[in-house]
Amino acid sequence: MNADLIVVGLGAMGSAACFQLAKRGAGVIGIDRYSPPHTLGSTHGETRITRQAIGEGEHFVPFALRSYEIWREIEAETGEDLLTVTGGLIIAGASGHSLHGSSDFLQTTIDAAVKYGITHRILDAAEIASEFPQFTIDGGEQAYYEDAAGFLRPEACVAAQLGMAEKLGATLRRNERVVRIEEDGNGVKVVTDRGSYTAGRAIVSAGPWVNELMPDAPAGLLKVYRQVLHWFDVSDAYESFALGRSPIFVWACGRGEDDFFYGFPAIGGRDGGIKIATETFRETTVPDEADRTVSAEEPAGLFSRYVSARLKGVGEKCLKSAVCLYTMTPNSNFVIDRISEKVIVASPCSGHGFKHSAAIGESLAELSLIARTTIDISPFSLTRFSDQKKRLSEKSIR
Ligand SMILES: Cc1cc2nc3c(=O)[nH]c(=O)nc-3n(C[C@H](O)[C@H](O)[C@H](O)COP(=O)(O)OP(=O)(O)OC[C@H]3O[C@@H](n4cnc5c(N)ncnc54)[C@H](O)[C@@H]3O)c2cc1C
Structure with a gap:
């Protein structure tokens, strides 16, 4: 299956990104290892x-x-x-x-x-x-x-945004785990435990599992x-x-x-x-x-x-x-940045990310579709962790 964008992880950030991408007419595949909203990540507990x-x-x-x-x-x-x-x-x-x-x-x-x-x-x-x-x-x-x-109400926010994304044409794959993301000159191939999907770009919003999809991330970053x-x-x-x-x-x-x-x-x-x-x-x-x-x-x-x-x-x-x-992150800030030409990572937690998630989804959509954002996301760049950024971009994403 092919798409413009693949969003890996459909919690607070991924559901917002899917909705905003679909709203802009992009072809989106959203994939989650569970069926969000669920109680195993960072986005549950009523309020x-x-x-x-x-x-x-x-x-x-x-x-x-x-x-x-x-x-x-x-x-x-x-x-x-x-x-x-x-x-x-x-x-x-x-x-x-x-x-x-x-x-x-x-x-x-x-x-x-x-x-x-x-x-x-x-x-x-x-x-x-x-x-x-x-x-x-x-x-x-x-x-x-x-x-x-x-x-x-975090569960309702996730459900509403996923529902709207689907209405706008997004394909959501629930209970399917992404095992790796491969990148080549044309785009990305996202390999799951059930198949594989290709797209121009991917957004990784895997919450507390993010390190599994960025195994080369320096220890201690997240x-x-x-x-x-x-x-x-x-x-x-x-x-x-x-x-x-x-x-x-x-x-x-x-x-x-x-x-x-x-x-x-x-x-x-x-x-x-x-x-x-x-x-x-x-x-x-x-x-x-x-x-x-x-x-x-x-x-x-x-x-x-x-x-x-x-x-x-x-x-x-x-x-x-x-x-x-x-x-x-080491200073409780967020990471919202490209980790390579075709892959964007969003790790906005540090215990205070939910309130920002709807707009972060919008910024992720803008970043992946038009390579710029209305809201300045430079404070969330990986260059704040400069040597780590270099090491990340030199290595492949698995
Ligand atoms: C106890 C607690 C209290 C908080 N209180 C506040 C608060 O009061 N105000 C506030 O603004 N913020 C608060 N936060 C922070 C906020 O909830 C988080 O910033 C936000 O929920 C993070 O969302 P996320 O999308 O990054 O992660 P998640 O919502 O966990 O989403 C990640 C998704 O990725 C999926 N996934 C992971 N790996 C894979 C894979 N390999 N393949 C496919 N799918 C995958 C998971 O199944 C999950 O659905 C709190 C967080 C916690 C834990």
Whole structure:
């Protein structure tokens, strides 16, 4: 089978790329080893935070803003509920706010909001306590509040974009694993466990499996970490944390690098729990060997470290947990670049990629079809890892 483009991996990034390519009239084959949305990669767990002023760096803001527009377009087209605006609170403790590669997450967020004219307010500790009494405030905190922040429903976003891509003529091959990508002067040949396909170009958006398709990538460029999401009992505090009353929040506690947790309103009603998580980077894993079970100590540890002293009335009982995988670059930035003349790789995770994924799909489509993008993707280039880029382009992609 032949196409203009083959997209390998149909999660957050691949589904967006397929939709945007098909929308532009390109012949697309999308291939996934499972049937997305699924629970084995990086794109599940009911919700993803979205915000417009991006504390990870202002170079992300155009992706976030454009993604808002695309999510709303897709909602209008499909009738699906993808983006819920709840307001968003970034709280920083008195002793530092380093997070996701940003040495001062709060200030970077504020600067980005000012630069892009994003509606926001700065709150001192007394104001946070008075406006958001569901949170216990020590006294030294500062916060940024953004009206437009909220959450996305990742599974619905993937399903909607794949559905629209198919409607527009894309061919989707589910439960088919790509084993290698060969490149010659004419294009690419994508070999799977069921056959092979040819196209002018390929986009590799394989999430935590990306290293398998780039075996020559330097060790350490993209590392995979197991993360866990927990839903705690909110029945005694439901009114305070209900959807419509409580914002999404990111709380940088300031006891060291990445000392933070984040959470959502209780979107599943009184008995649905409240989803809370942090990040851990103790050891790397690979997707097919990652431990998918969750021990009782994991939610208990999160509860005692972050929740019990800060979220009033949230119960220690953990209703459910989910294991999900981060693919990290050394500085929490993204990789969106060509790895050879005919193959583009998109690894925008580092724990904060979903909110940008609709616009990243658009940039991937532009890059592969017209070799330039409306949004500047140079900050996501592999040249930031310069010697690694050289080694990558010198070797074949398997
Ligand atoms: C716990 C957690 C919380 C997060 N919270 C947020 C948040 O609040 N806000 C935010 O913006 N971002 C967040 N993120 C990040 C965001 O979810 C990721 O950036 C995004 O989901 C990455 O999507 P992806 O397309 O790269 O990977 P995936 O969605 O995992 O897609 C990769 C796809 O490739 C397929 N594949 C792999 N190998 C092959 C192969 N050989 N052949 C065929 N198919 C293949 C897989 O089956 C999979 O479907 C979070 C991530 C996690 C894990």
